Amino acid sequence: MSDHVLVINAGSSSLKYSLVDSASGEAAATGLVEQIGEERSHHVHHGPKGEFNDEQPIANHEAALEAAVRAFETEGPALADVDIVAVGHRVVHGGDRFAAPALVDDELIAAVTDLVPLAPLHNPANLEGIEVARRLLPDLPHVAVFDTAFHQTLPPYAYTYAVPTQWKEQYGIRRYGFHGTSHSFVSAQAARLLGRKPSELNMIVLHLGNGCSAAAIRGGESVDTSMGLTPLEGLVMGTRSGDLDPAIHGLLARVAGRSAEETDHSLNSESGLKGLTGANDFREVSRRRAAGDERAQLAFDIYCQRIKKYIGAYYAVLGTVDAIVFTAGVGQHSAEVRAAAVDGLETLGIRLDPGRNARSELTVSTDDSPVAVLVIPTNEEWQIAREALTVVRR
Structure with a gap:
């Protein structure tokens, strides 16, 4: 059995x-x-x-x-x-x-x-x-x-915020990162697909669902990731804003009388695609965009530009990149997002094959692309099962 x-x-x-x-x-x-x-x-x-x-x-x-x-x-x-x-x-x-x-x-x-x-x-x-x-x-x-465990390999310069040191010591304020179970599973699957050991590869993994995160993975270990103290930081998401100027909290408190709790709720539950279009489901945003909705088009452009920005940043962090991996609902199923996210990055060795991308094949880059672009379904439940088994079999 x-x-x-x-x-x-x-x-x-x-x-x-x-x-x-x-x-x-x-x-x-x-x-x-x-x-x-x-x-x-x-x-x-x-x-x-x-x-x-x-x-x-x-x-x-x-x-x-x-x-x-x-x-x-x-x-x-x-x-x-x-x-x-x-x-x-x-x-x-x-x-x-x-x-x-x-x-x-x-x-x-x-x-x-x-x-x-x-x-x-x-x-x-x-x-x-x-x-x-x-x-x-x-x-x-x-x-x-x-969820945070996979990112515990981040070096201090990647997880430390430039805030008073006592904030970290007293309140635990630092970058932790999330979606670690997914990033761990997908990066290992990518290595298998490429026929290489995880220790031999540098890759950027993009988990794009209702929640979205990017991770820079060197030799099988996370060295940087877009989510921070909480899952709010980083990419644009279904209802979360992602990166923004932290002074927004103070401004809204002064000019609108909003409490920190009210603004925090809005940034987590009423922002992102929902704040831009009124819909947090990317499929609905795509339908509206196809019908000519300008707000949906702007939301799509913002969403993809943020992904491209992190690809560039993590390319710089890693120095060399062997693979870019798209996963989760949007990452797996939206050829348009994948195309927009890497558009113009050919000089970095990222070359997408339009036909493969349209079919959402496992490999959507061209045969001569120095950087493999992959589409790999995540399976967090399987990863949790495997990790649980390692604990009880010790």
């Missing part, structure tokens, strides 16, 4: 789960419980019997996980019939305390709780998911896999 890991990703009002074969990456079942705590919650489970949908009130994450366990029993596969070796939990922020996955125990719970001020929107939900799963599945080892 294959070693399976139950991967859990708990959000503030959602619970996503996947039963993953750690060897092949295939999911025996996946599911999502949304709108937890509302009058009408939605639960979808994809298993051997097909898609199962249910709508009823689900009060909290414990009830959500109980619903997931019931779905496994009725829709399959029954958890008792599967060789589950661990439960892997996605945790957004591990600060500078966790550079690798770790077995969940009371000490880890306390450490992640201490990090809540750095990720108030994410870590509390992640903690709730862990605590609920430990109660309902007490006989299995639980492993925390941190």
Whole structure:
């Protein structure tokens, strides 16, 4: 029997789960419980019997996980019939305390709780998911896999902000980076595709989904990344602004009477593509752009220009680049974004093949391009499963 890991990703009002074969990456079942705590919650489970949908009130994450366990029993596969070796939990922020996955125990719970001020929107939900799963599945080892861990290889000059030193010492203010699970998986897959060892390659990975981040990876290790203290910094995203002048907070406080909390909420939830067009879904922005919407066109141009800016910056950081890798929903499926992001960079050895790009092939660069341009689907659940397995097999 294959070693399976139950991967859990708990959000503030959602619970996503996947039963993953750690060897092949295939999911025996996946599911999502949304709108937890509302009058009408939605639960979808994809298993051997097909898609199962249910709508009823689900009060909290414990009830959500109980619903997931019931779905496994009725829709399959029954958890008792599967060789589950661990439960892997996605945790957004591990600060500078966790550079690798770790077995969940009371000490880890306390450490992640201490990090809540750095990720108030994410870590509390992640903690709730862990605590609920430990109660309902007490006989299995639980492993925390941190979004920030892959970026703990950043050198001090890349993670240190030019602010008073005591801010870092007292409040932990520094660059941490996120999407590390995706960057780790995709960069390893890119090396396999190129037939090279990760230690031999320099690459720029662009994770472009609702959240977006770039990473400069030298020899398999992250040496710079666009997200910072929080996931707000860097590229333009679905609802996040990305890079901006930090004086905006002070200006809005003076001229509009806005609190720091109000501005922070707007920059995280009402900005990015949503702020520019009213829609955070890139597919909708693309439809409007195709119909001649000028705001959608401007949003597209801003979005792609920011990506190009980071490609250039990270090319300079790395010195030489062997591959540029696009991943996640937009990165995998938007040929237009890929084309715009590398347009004009031929002098850097980046040559796109229009036909391959239009078909979203794994390699979308020309055969003679010194820099390979790749399109690789991410699989964070498989990466979490593999990392969880390494912990329990030590």
